[in-house]
Amino acid sequence: MVSDPYLGKYMTCVSARSTDKEILKKAQDGGIATTLMVYALEQGIIDGAIVAGEGDRPWQPRPFVAMSRKDILKAQGAKYNISPQISWLKEATRSFGLDRVGVTGVCCQMQAVRKAQLYPINMRDVPDKIALAVGLFCMVNFPYDSIQALVEDHANQSLSSVKKMEIGKGKFWVHTERGNVATVPLKDTHKYEQPGCHVCLDYVSNLGDISTGSVGSPDGWSTVFIRTKVGNDIWSKAIDADLFETKPIEEVKPGLELVTKLAKEKIDKNRKTLEERRNFGVNKALRDPYA
Amino acid sequence: MELLKKMKTTKEAKPVANKIKIGHVHLSGCTGDLVSIADNYLGFIKILDDYADLVYGLTLVDVRHIPEMDVALVEGSVCIEDRESVEEIRETRKKSKMVVALGSCACYGNITRFCRGGQHNQPQHESFLPIGDLIDVDVYIPGCPPSPELIRNVTIMAYLLLQGNEDQKVLADKYLKPLMALAKRGTTGSFGDLMYDVINQGLCIACGICAASCPVRAITLEFGKPQGQRDLCIKCGSCYGACPRSFFNFDVIPEFEAISELIADVLK
Ligand SMILES: Cc1cc2nc3c(=O)[nH]c(=O)nc-3n(C[C@H](O)[C@H](O)[C@H](O)COP(=O)(O)OP(=O)(O)OC[C@H]3O[C@@H](n4cnc5c(N)ncnc54)[C@H](O)[C@@H]3O)c2cc1C
Numbered sequence: 001m002v003s004d005p006y007l008g009k010y011m012t013c014v015s016a017r018s019t020d021k022e023i024l025k026k027a028q029d030g031g032i033a034t035t036l037m038v039y040a041l042e043q044g045i046i047d048g049a050i051v052a053g054e055g056d057r058p059w060q061p062r063p064f065v066a067m068s069r070k071d072i073l074k075a076q077g078a079k080y081n082i083s084p085q086i087s088w089l090k091e092a093t094r095s096f097g098l099d100r101v102g103v104t105g106v107c108c109q110m111q112a113v114r115k116a117q118l119y120p121i122n123m124r125d126v127p128d129k130i131a132l133a134v135g136l137f138c139m140v141n142f143p144y145d146s147i148q149a150l151v152e153d154h155a156n157q158s159l160s161s162v163k164k165m166e167i168g169k170g171k172f173w174v175h176t177e178r179g180n181v182a183t184v185p186l187k188d189t190h191k192y193e194q195p196g197c198h199v200c201l202d203y204v205s206n207l208g209d210i211s212t213g214s215v216g217s218p219d220g221w222s223t224v225f226i227r228t229k230v231g232n233d234i235w236s237k238a239i240d241a242d243l244f245e246t247k248p249i250e251e252v253k254p255g256l257e258l259v260t261k262l263a264k265e266k267i268d269k270n271r272k273t274l275e276e277r278r279n280f281g282v283n284k285a286l287r288d289p290y291a
Numbered sequence: 292m293e294l295l296k297k298m299k300t301t302k303e304a305k306p307v308a309n310k311i312k313i314g315h316v317h318l319s320g321c322t323g324d325l326v327s328i329a330d331n332y333l334g335f336i337k338i339l340d341d342y343a344d345l346v347y348g349l350t351l352v353d354v355r356h357i358p359e360m361d362v363a364l365v366e367g368s369v370c371i372e373d374r375e376s377v378e379e380i381r382e383t384r385k386k387s388k389m390v391v392a393l394g395s396c397a398c399y400g401n402i403t404r405f406c407r408g409g410q411h412n413q414p415q416h417e418s419f420l421p422i423g424d425l426i427d428v429d430v431y432i433p434g435c436p437p438s439p440e441l442i443r444n445v446t447i448m449a450y451l452l453l454q455g456n457e458d459q460k461v462l463a464d465k466y467l468k469p470l471m472a473l474a475k476r477g478t479t480g481s482f483g484d485l486m487y488d489v490i491n492q493g494l495c496i497a498c499g500i501c502a503a504s505c506p507v508r509a510i511t512l513e514f515g516k517p518q519g520q521r522d523l524c525i526k527c528g529s530c531y532g533a534c535p536r537s538f539f540n541f542d543v544i545p546e547f548e549a550i551s552e553l554i555a556d557v558l559k
């Protein structure tokens with residue numbers, strides 16, 4: 001077990017890509033999140049998964065409980081705006097009757113799940129029913145209107161024409177169905193960020209059973225951390241079933257060095273924000289949620 | 292955590308003779324909290340076999356007066372028109388090492404806040420206060436009703452705190468700390484607390500767990516952010532307690548796998 005102040009605890013870290021052609025077609029990166037949930041469902045490890053599916057408006061995600069491969073696939077791709085995934089945590093065990101719940105979400109959502117397991121406040125029958133939690137790396141998230149402003153005002157594309165959004169190489173990328181590529185420098189996106197993200201002390205979903213993101217691996221591949229016994233067990237079985245191609249993380253570029261650099265940047269900056277909250281001049285200090 | 296590793300190896304030393312004494316004190320509540328205790332099923336029996344003696348409990352134990360206890364689990368709020376209840380909660384404080392407010396009525400008043408008297412055969416019973424308004428409370432277990440699992444965790448941690456070895460005490464102390472802080476924080480809990488302490492402070496990250504925890508579905512998500520319907524809110528304080536931005540305990544929560552295993556082990 002490696003224990004790193006910025007990358008959290010993990011058993012192994014690899015670069016990986018799904019071998020499922022259908023999943024790869026629409027995957028954000030290596031299709032790790034979707035492939036794992038589909039595999040877990042088909043093996044009976046989970047009865048359903050909370051994923052970020054299609055919402056009412058273009059590119060607006062909506063959390064929902066997927067109970068088939070088809071439904072899990074509908075949630076493919078990263079939507080860089082809010083999907084309150086955990087709002088379904090208890091309902092998944094109630095209305096959907098799941099005994100084994102899978103959940104995908106960003107770092108803070110993994111925190112909410114683990115807190116609910118250890119401090120289950122009004123969370124009867126939830127703690128032992130989390131069967132697989134796949135966490136995504138996350139630098140920051142945006143409200144829906146922010147994404148609208150970034151895509152429509154800054155990148156000059158209509159949201160309904162967008163095929164994929166990406167954040168990387170210092171830019172926010174918008175790819176349209178017709179092959180257009182527009183970018184917005186990341187420095188222009190900062191003012192649109194969700195304020196709650198500025199005290200977030202996790203970049204790589206330290207509390208997922210498995211966590212994954214694009215940073216560190218080549219395009220089309222994902223960086224994957226295997227973190228818990230549960231995660232390790234499922235990952236090993238999935239590897240035996242040939243669901244993923246993998247490469248040692250040490251052999252890919254840019255590798256863990258970049259992941260660590262970004263995690264450090266985020267966490268150090270947000271620690272500073274926490275510090276600043278204590279002296280913020282509104283006559284009253286702002287809360288440090290971790291104090 | 293190194294701590295957990297050490298604890299596992301010393302677990303054999305568990306002395307059955309040193310059981311702690313727990314009691315269930317029932318004030319103005321619906322008995323849902325007692326049902327939640329019982330809903331631990333075999334786990335509860337295991338706790339009673341190995342770790343705790345139930346020395347007081349209206350429905351389960353034939354004892355009339357509040358005895359000396361290590362842990363008093365108090366269900367319900369106090370009707371201040373009822374002298375006996377007022378005396379009972381004072382007596383409970385005097386005779387217990389640790390007073391636990393079990394459930395939202397004891398913590399925050401909850402539905403009993405809405406009582407306007409007029410109930411046969413005591414129509415004048417109309418003012419109900421959470422126990423923290425009358426005595427010092429050590430630990431809060433919010434929830435309407437509280438989840439069986441949280442009651443179990445707190446009971447096990449109380450045992451470790453009182454009877455465990457040094458490492459176990461350290462862990463139990465860390466685990467209970469946020470629930471102790473909730474008890475210090477105050478006796479009002481509602482969607483408003485989430486507004487004041489999280490949303491208005493720009494701390495909300497829209498995880499949605501407040502909505503999941505609300506027993507009356509008073510929380511919807513508008514623009515991804517929680518919106519409370521104040522006329523539905525029963526003031527149980529669960530949303531606040533569940534929110535990762537109300538408290539997040541970095542000493543304990545990241546060890547979720549090892550601690551869950553430890554608890555499962557204890558109940559084997
Ligand atoms: C807000 C946000 C910020 C991110 N920031 C980074 C970053 O800084 N660095 C980095 O390397 N990676 C980041 N990622 C992760 C990355 O974009 C991919 O989501 C990840 O690599 C998974 O790819 P995949 O091919 O395995 O996923 P797929 O198999 O395509 O599945 C995507 C999964 O993501 C979930 N999802 C999509 N949108 C959301 C959302 N808004 N909230 C919660 N869950 C969602 C879906 O439920 C689905 O399960 C971010 C993701 C999000 C949502």
Ligand code: SF4
Pocket residue numbers: 106107108109138139140141194196197198200201202496
């Ligand atoms: S930056 Fe942190 S708080 Fe914000 S969405 Fe990502 S994981 Fe959540």
Ligand code: SF4
Pocket residue numbers: 480481482504505506507508509510519523524525526527528529530531
């Ligand atoms: S909004 Fe719901 S969970 Fe929050 S205090 Fe009110 S009733 Fe309880």
Ligand code: SF4
Pocket residue numbers: 485489490494495496497498499500501502516517530533534535536537
């Ligand atoms: S639980 Fe807290 S952080 Fe999560 S949505 Fe509710 S208020 Fe926001």
